[in-house]
Amino acid sequence: xxxxxxxxxxxxxxxxxxxxxxxxxxxxxxxxxxxxxxxxxxxxxxxxxxxxxxxxxxxxxxxxxxxxxxxxxxxxxxxxxxxxxxxxxxxxxxxxxxxxxxxxxxxxxxxxxxxxxx
Amino acid sequence: xxxxxxxxxxxxxxxxxxxxxxxxxxxxxxxxxxxxxxxxxxxxxxxxxxxxxxxxxxxxxxxxxxxxxxxxxxxxxxxxxxxxxxxxxxxxxxxxxxxxxxxxx
Numbered sequence: 688x689x690x691x692x693x694x695x696x697x698x699x700x701x702x703x704x705x706x707x708x709x710x711x712x713x714x715x716x717x718x719x720x721x722x723x724x725x726x727x728x729x730x731x732x733x734x735x736x737x738x739x740x741x742x743x744x745x746x747x748x749x750x751x752x753x754x755x756x757x758x759x760x761x762x763x764x765x766x767x768x769x770x771x772x773x774x775x776x777x778x779x780x781x782x783x784x785x786x787x788x789x790x791x792x793x794x795x796x797x798x799x800x801x802x803x804x805x
Numbered sequence: 806x807x808x809x810x811x812x813x814x815x816x817x818x819x820x821x822x823x824x825x826x827x828x829x830x831x832x833x834x835x836x837x838x839x840x841x842x843x844x845x846x847x848x849x850x851x852x853x854x855x856x857x858x859x860x861x862x863x864x865x866x867x868x869x870x871x872x873x874x875x876x877x878x879x880x881x882x883x884x885x886x887x888x889x890x891x892x893x894x895x896x897x898x899x900x901x902x903x904x905x906x907x908x909x910x
Contacts, residue, residue: 722901726885732841732892734901745899748806781848789855790896791839795848 689714691796698802699776705769709782712763716740720785721758721765722792725778733778737785738765749760752785772803810905818909823861826882827906828893831874837897838876839840843906852891852892853878883909896897 695707700752709721723735736746746754750769758765769776779800783792806849808831818824828838836856841849851860853869856876866881893904 732894733905734842734894734903740860748900749852771867785901786854790837790901791851791854791860791894792841792849793851793854793860795850798848 689784689794691784693782693796693799695777695799695801696802698804699772700805701773701803702771704768705767705776705803707767707780707782707799707801708764709766709796710764710801711784716760716763716765719729719789720787722785723756723767724779724781724783724792725776726781726798727775728777733781735767735769752798774803777801777803806898807834807898807902808897809884809893809902809904811891811893811907813907815903815908815910818883820885822883824883824887824909826878826891826893826909828876828878828904829874830876830895830897832897833873834895834897836872837895838855838869838871839896840867840878841892841894842887842889843892849892880909882889 691735692710692786693713720737722737738744738758753770755768756780779798781798810829838861840853843849857869868879890906890908
């Protein structure tokens with residue numbers, strides 16, 4: 688079965704860039720979109736953006752100026768880079784598989800907590 | 806952006822109850838509405854997609870309905886493992902958005 692696993696630093700300093708990778712196992716990258724979603728402690732879910740298997744991207748308007756996503760099909764991985772982070776970017780970050788046509792997130796990683804602090 | 810508004814934000818229920826959660830969209834989203842369940846410390850889990858389709862493996866006591874701007878998630882016969890937070894999500898527009906969540910306690 689398809690599994691997703693997030694990896695990356697758990698602590699990032701303010702003004703620096705948060706970088707995470709999601710490794711996909713057990714299935715292909717093609718025919719899906721691959722998303723990042725975050726959840727600040729005690730709060731709701733926020734979609735950050737998505738990347739397709741061909742590398743096309745879409746981002747949340749609220750984060751668009753600071754977000755870059757990419758995909759490496761040879762490594763079956765996709766990545767998130769969020770620049771100029773502030774304390775409000777502290778959150779659990781999830782990667783998820785998004786169905787191409789209907790847009791639901793049917794498979795999620797376990798999440799990784801990223802804290803922004805000096 | 807399409808804004809998603811859930812109500813109530815929390816509710817108190819007992820095992821065996823019928824629970825209904827509402828999600829309203831700021832624009833017509835057709836049937837592009839999905840529901841998730843999240844338990845503390847866990848990733849969300851897909852329950853319902855395109856408004857009323859039950860995700861594989863999800864118990865049939867969960868059901869979804871609605872179209873356009875108003876949607877409902879119903880749990881018929883609440884079970885102990887159903888105490889959790891529920892989120893709706895629209896997938897009509899490329900910029901995806903979630904509702905604020907409903908905590909069932």
